[in-house]
Amino acid sequence: MSLQTLLSATAYRQGRAVRSALVRHRAIESDPVFLVAWQNGFDPFSCAAIAFGQAHAAPELFLMSGSREADIEAREFAAAAQRFCELFESYAVASSRVDYQGRKLEVPVWPAQVVIPNGATLRLLGRIGRRLAGMRHPDPAVTAVLRRFACHLLWLARHADLPGQQIVLSCTDFLNAHWVSAMSALECESLFALEAWIAPPGRTRGFEAAVAAERFSAGPQPKPEDAQTAARLFGALEKARKGGGEGPAVEEALGALREFYRGLTSPVWALLLAIAGRERDIPAGAHLARRIERDRIAYGLHLEGLGRAVADPRGLRFRENARAAALRRDELERAAALLEVEEAIDDPLRMLPRLLSGEAIEGEVLTCTVSRTDGATAVLCTEEPCTLPPGLALWWSGAPFGRGWEIERVEATGAGSKVTLTQPVRKDPASCPAAGTRAVFSPLHFDDHLSYALSLPARAPWTHRPPA
Amino acid sequence: MSSSDDIGEAPWAARAPRHSLTVSVLAAAAEHTDCTFSKLALAGRVNLEKLFGGTRYEPGTGADPMAIKRGRLFEEILKKDDYAELLNLLYEQDAALGALGADVRIARLRDLSVPAGRSGLEVRAEATRRELAKIARRDWDASTLLDGAVIRARIGGEVAYFEADGLAAASNGSLHVVEAKSFPLIDGRCDPVKLGAACAQAGLYAALVRAQLREDGLPSEAVSDTGFIVLPKNTRLGRPVLLRQNLSFHIRRAERLLSLAHLDEAVVQRIEGRSFPAAGTGAAERIEGLSHLMDQAGTHYRPECLEHCAAAKLCRERAYKAGRLAILGDQASREMSGVETFDRALDLAAGADPLDHERESARELVRARRLYRRALKGAGP
Numbered sequence: 001m002s003l004q005t006l007l008s009a010t011a012y013r014q015g016r017a018v019r020s021a022l023v024r025h026r027a028i029e030s031d032p033v034f035l036v037a038w039q040n041g042f043d044p045f046s047c048a049a050i051a052f053g054q055a056h057a058a059p060e061l062f063l064m065s066g067s068r069e070a071d072i073e074a075r076e077f078a079a080a081a082q083r084f085c086e087l088f089e090s091y092a093v094a095s096s097r098v099d100y101q102g103r104k105l106e107v108p109v110w111p112a113q114v115v116i117p118n119g120a121t122l123r124l125l126g127r128i129g130r131r132l133a134g135m136r137h138p139d140p141a142v143t144a145v146l147r148r149f150a151c152h153l154l155w156l157a158r159h160a161d162l163p164g165q166q167i168v169l170s171c172t173d174f175l176n177a178h179w180v181s182a183m184s185a186l187e188c189e190s191l192f193a194l195e196a197w198i199a200p201p202g203r204t205r206g207f208e209a210a211v212a213a214e215r216f217s218a219g220p221q222p223k224p225e226d227a228q229t230a231a232r233l234f235g236a237l238e239k240a241r242k243g244g245g246e247g248p249a250v251e252e253a254l255g256a257l258r259e260f261y262r263g264l265t266s267p268v269w270a271l272l273l274a275i276a277g278r279e280r281d282i283p284a285g286a287h288l289a290r291r292i293e294r295d296r297i298a299y300g301l302h303l304e305g306l307g308r309a310v311a312d313p314r315g316l317r318f319r320e321n322a323r324a325a326a327l328r329r330d331e332l333e334r335a336a337a338l339l340e341v342e343e344a345i346d347d348p349l350r351m352l353p354r355l356l357s358g359e360a361i362e363g364e365v366l367t368c369t370v371s372r373t374d375g376a377t378a379v380l381c382t383e384e385p386c387t388l389p390p391g392l393a394l395w396w397s398g399a400p401f402g403r404g405w406e407i408e409r410v411e412a413t414g415a416g417s418k419v420t421l422t423q424p425v426r427k428d429p430a431s432c433p434a435a436g437t438r439a440v441f442s443p444l445h446f447d448d449h450l451s452y453a454l455s456l457p458a459r460a461p462w463t464h465r466p467p468a
Numbered sequence: 469m470s471s472s473d474d475i476g477e478a479p480w481a482a483r484a485p486r487h488s489l490t491v492s493v494l495a496a497a498a499e500h501t502d503c504t505f506s507k508l509a510l511a512g513r514v515n516l517e518k519l520f521g522g523t524r525y526e527p528g529t530g531a532d533p534m535a536i537k538r539g540r541l542f543e544e545i546l547k548k549d550d551y552a553e554l555l556n557l558l559y560e561q562d563a564a565l566g567a568l569g570a571d572v573r574i575a576r577l578r579d580l581s582v583p584a585g586r587s588g589l590e591v592r593a594e595a596t597r598r599e600l601a602k603i604a605r606r607d608w609d610a611s612t613l614l615d616g617a618v619i620r621a622r623i624g625g626e627v628a629y630f631e632a633d634g635l636a637a638a639s640n641g642s643l644h645v646v647e648a649k650s651f652p653l654i655d656g657r658c659d660p661v662k663l664g665a666a667c668a669q670a671g672l673y674a675a676l677v678r679a680q681l682r683e684d685g686l687p688s689e690a691v692s693d694t695g696f697i698v699l700p701k702n703t704r705l706g707r708p709v710l711l712r713q714n715l716s717f718h719i720r721r722a723e724r725l726l727s728l729a730h731l732d733e734a735v736v737q738r739i740e741g742r743s744f745p746a747a748g749t750g751a752a753e754r755i756e757g758l759s760h761l762m763d764q765a766g767t768h769y770r771p772e773c774l775e776h777c778a779a780a781k782l783c784r785e786r787a788y789k790a791g792r793l794a795i796l797g798d799q800a801s802r803e804m805s806g807v808e809t810f811d812r813a814l815d816l817a818a819g820a821d822p823l824d825h826e827r828e829s830a831r832e833l834v835r836a837r838r839l840y841r842r843a844l845k846g847a848g849p
């Protein structure tokens with residue numbers, strides 16, 4: 001926390017946000033899908049408008065006019081669904097073969113990526129998916145495309161929970177993980193305010209720029225004044241529809257709504273593009289490649305199972321049983337642990353929390369002797385007193401795998417400590433720190449258990465089964 | 469729930485625009501019991517929204533009209549057939565209510581033919597008081613459900629009337645607050661922030677009813693700690709579901725707020741001669757007047773103020789200009805105990821002599837700065 005406060009204080013004094021990461025820890029694809037959605041205040045499971053597309057063209061905007069007629073509603077959703085599915089599945093044009101859990105899989109060479117403004121948009125997409133999954137229409141083609149869309153949205157909402165995934169890129173989460181401003185967590189949820197701190201225009205200071213930027217919303221909830229306008233326009237449409245059918249009055253009201261949502265969307269769209277463009281230029285962390293690989297396998301598996309899910313939506317489970325919940329939890333915990341290791345190895349700033357908490361040590365390597373037969377011994381001189389006990393295993397951040405280094409002795413030297421670490425197994429000299437260099441030893445390492453999924457019996461034990 | 473009241477002379481609020489107290493105003497105030505300025509505004513019924521209107525600190529207020537429409541529709545669904553669906557749900561949840569069988573009595577206090585305005589509310593408050601007394605005494609003709617109850621309470625020394633949306637009563641003399649909200653319960657989960665706010669409102673109803681019973685010499689325990697929040701289930705508005713909630717924490721908090729709403733003499737003396745500006749004054753003058761009053765009364769800005777208080781944008785700017793760490797949130801201020809401002813944090817990090825109470829935070833800041841600089845130089849891992 002002292003680090004966070006220090007960075008916030010620096011941002012305060014400089015009048016602009018400071019970076020909290022030296023490299024970029026998420027991928028930003030060269031041509032992702034950008035998506036902006038606007039909530040329908042009346043129905044949390046619907047949206048008033050959704051706009052998406054790629055950077056090279058203007059976004060396509062789809063209006064959900066809030067019609068009480070099921071047919072109109074389904075067709076409006078189907079139009080958006082059709083286009084989204086085409087776009088989202090278009091990333092799977094070329095494929096290559098990978099080994100996955102003992103299987104040979106043919107998966108897309110590159111995963112799809114959807115860039116959205118914030119976590120609230122993701123939650124809205126999940127709710128829309130939840131609703132569309134159960135929507136039926138007399139025309140089987142409409143039902144099928146709605147289900148397909150629902151499957152994509154539900155999968156995106158679920159996949160987004162996986163630490164380090166990059167198929168869904170929520171810009172506020174991304175920026176908050178890479179920048180620190182002098183705003184509270186609550187204010188950092190505003191993409192416009194956050195960006196104002198990161199890139200304040202001209203000589204403006206971050207605070208003033210953020211206050212001015214707060215008049216915009218990046219969705220899904222419009223600003224109160226805009227919500228009033230939306231309600232008025234929807235009211236006018238309802239009235240026109242009551243007047244009968246699809247006459248010019250209805251067309252006019254629909255046109256006004258489309259224009260209104262286009263106006264709301266365009267500053268958000270420009271902002272998403274600007275953020276993606278700027279952040280893409282920041283060098284990526286070395287372990288990003290592993291996570292891209294994991295994402296493309298997940299994307300491939302999702303597309304593989306899509307046909308089944310569309311044909312039989314009963315397969316879409318909204319509640320997990322005890323076994324599925326345990327497996328999922330294990331998967332998320334392993335992903336989070338692995339992500340922490342990868343980010344700390346890629347980026348010295350990400351190692352700081354472990355150093356500050358005293359779980360890791362840093363210093364100059366006084367000596368490091370590597371024996372061909374007996375392993376290695378390193379002596380580290382730290383500027384701070386080492387409070388870790390002898391016998392504890394730590395890993396050198398330059399080679400954080402295999403068996404750890406054991407703390408053999410800690411001796412006080414002025415303000416710091418002299419720490420002797422031994423490596424009991426034979427080591428390649430390249431996986432040992434060189435004398436005269438600085439090194440960090442921490443508990444973070446690539447452990448085998450991080451790569452293996454939990455194995456549970458197919459049937460949950462009676463203690464975890466719902467009553468018959 | 470809304471209130472109408474007879475405002476006595478709060479000299480500091482004599483010229484200011486006023487509004488009636490609502491449960492949401494009270495619930496918002498409950499979040500800031502440590503802010504004297506906000507307590508002054510509450511006690512004087514000062515309409516801060518109006519006071520900040522037309523200035524650059526104007527709060528972005530106003531609920532989404534479509535969301536309001538949804539809320540109304542959900543209430544209509546619940547009221548259909550004499551609350552049949554709601555009562556069924558209550559029966560399922562509560563054995564005591566279940567014991568009532570078909571003997572359901574609904575007190576429709578909203579439908580009483582009463583004059584509009586304060587005198588009408590007074591009549592309804594009296595009727596509510598009688599109904600509450602019957603429930604607490606376990607009379608045979610006590611109501612099962614109170615619809616449109618009005619509770620009279622003293623806030624800041626003045627009488628105010630609160631209109632409740634619905635109160636459920638059990639036959640064994642215990643009364644449960646029922647709060648209907650239109651945000652959905654999806655697959656057994658709902659928005660925890662919204663649920664918390666609903667419980668806070670229910671807690672306030674309960675605290676107000678308890679105060680009423682106490683005033684009438686009846687057992688306040690008649691109001692149960694268990695309340696019910698009614699929500700639409702999943703994607704359909706027409707399928708309500710009942711969440712049983714322990715409201716004891718919220719009731720205690722509300723009771724504390726109701727007692728705190730009485731300003732102590734010291735505060736009143738501190739602002740002697742100062743008052744909230746009149747609505748008609750120019751924007752700059754109004755802000756100046758409000759800032760002076762804030763200086764004198766004292767404020768306690770936290771980021772949560774942005775969600776609850778109409779003065780938040782001004783308070784945030786004042787806190788920012790003073791460089792207060794509080795703008796980051798409670799956690800940052802707590803963890804940097806003893807350090808109040810960004811500048812001081814930076815000075816301490818750079819090695820300035822800490823005062824006694826800053827020593828711990830200073831040591832952490834010095835370390836953070838040293839390690840951060842080293843990492844930036846690339847001398848790290």
Ligand code: SF4
Pocket residue numbers: 500503504505506767768769770773774777778779780781783
């Ligand atoms: S915004 Fe200002 S006046 Fe309102 S509660 Fe917070 S500190 Fe008090």
